[in-house]
Amino acid sequence: MARLLKYILILLVLGALLAGGSVAALYWWFNQPRVTMQEADLFSPVLFEVPRGSNGRQLTEKLAAEGYIEHSLMNYVAARLFMNADHIRAGVYAVHPADSPRSIWHRVVNGQQHLFQMTFIEGSEFSQWRDQLATHDYLETVTEGLTDQDIVAMIDPDAPAQHPEGLFFPDTYRFTAGTTDLQLLRQAYGRMQQTLDELWAERQDGLPISAPYQALILASIVEKETGATHERGLVASVFVNRLHTGMRLQSDPTIIYGLGDDYRGVIYRSDINQYTPYNTYRINGLPPTPIAMPGYEAIRATLNPEQSDYFYFVSSNDGQHIFSRTLEEHNRAVYQYQRNQ
Known part of the structure; x- marks a missing residue:
């Protein structure tokens, strides 16, 4: 009855409009x-x-x-x-x-829903990604209670590693309400695999890395060492030179990542001396996994580093670095820019 009354009312309104030429x-x-x-x-x-x-x-x-x-x-x-x-x-x-x-x-x-967006920054860690995903009001969380390894296995059982760090491409992703966090992660994983495949195919000859996953590991260190795009090629060259000569990478960000929640905001001598699988002051070669999500420029610089004979660099306290060929030059730069502050 109610439906009938509704249509009668509509017809009356339409009739009035048509009658009045409205x-x-x-x-x-x-x-x-x-x-x-x-x-x-x-x-x-x-x-x-x-x-x-x-x-x-x-x-x-x-x-x-x-x-x-x-x-x-x-x-x-x-x-x-x-x-x-x-x-x-x-x-x-x-x-x-x-x-x-x-x-x-x-x-x-037409179903033109609002597109929300979420940005994962270069150099961020997977734990930060999970926090972002879990707090978005219009994103459905289906990974709650799952371990990081569970998530990787759900996305790609044949992933190069079950540890998620470095496997997802940092970028801005757009989605509609009701999208799941797993769908967004699948998209980011696919983007990283595509990016890595493209850049790996264009890599320099003679690099001291033998697999794309190793490139991700080294690129994550380059990403954490400098935020200056124009420096990444030189930073990468330092680590490539060290790997070629058997010198340890000695990267502070790897110490911090290995310490996890035990990191106290400053690297102490005891932290440098403490063994973790990620402490490149104590291990030879690369750590077992990436330490962050490297972006496009860091991966590109790692696979196509600048040619240099640099083995050291130190922060110049302005977001950039001073590069040195010898330990003697490096020590002078450290004294000038760090110990003399």
């Missing part, structure tokens, strides 16, 4: 923005959720109740006249200040 006026009203473009600058878009199973009439009432449209019935009639008002898609949509009723309807009818 279809054009209704179309004009349906396309008018809620506020002017000047006023729109004063407001931010808001998010509007369309639940599963909603129909056009329910959507109209919800939009009106939350203040996004006026004249619920007239809006529904216009939507029935000018678009498929009952063909709507569930999801979370952005409603912009300058939207017209038609633009809101168009978005929902």
Whole structure:
């Protein structure tokens, strides 16, 4: 009975519009923005959720109740006249200040959901990624309670390592509400494999690494050692030179990663002397896994380092480094830029 009354009411409204020659006026009203473009600058878009199973009439009432449209019935009639008002898609949509009723309807009818975004920065660690993923309101967490190794196995049972560090590409990822954290990780894993495959195919000859995964390990160290893009090729050359001569890498970020929660904010002599599988002051060659998520530039620099005869570098306290060929030169640079501060 209620449905019958609804359609009778719609027919009456349509009849009145047609009788009065007001279809054009209704179309004009349906396309008018809620506020002017000047006023729109004063407001931010808001998010509007369309639940599963909603129909056009329910959507109209919800939009009106939350203040996004006026004249619920007239809006529904216009939507029935000018678009498929009952063909709507569930999801979370952005409603912009300058939207017209038609633009809101168009978005929902066509499933043009709001795209959220999450940025994973270069040099971040997988534990930080998991924290980010777990705290996003519109991302569904399905990995809660799983170990890092469980997650890697679910994404790729044939991954080069079950330790997740370094396997995911740091970037900005966009997604709609209801996307799972595992889906986002799969996307980042695929991006890293694709990037690594492309850069590995273009690598220099004669590098002291024999597999793409080793490139990830070394690139993660380069990533953590410098944030200056123009320096990465030189930093990589230092480590390549050391590996070629059998010299230990002696990278401070590897000490920090190996200490984990025991890191005290400063590297002490006892930390340098403490053995961990990642302490490159104590082990020969590369650590067993990457220590962070390297970005494109760090991987590229690692696989195509600059040609140099540098074996040392020290921070110049401005985000860059002083490079040295000999230990004597290095010690002078350390005295000038570190001990003399």
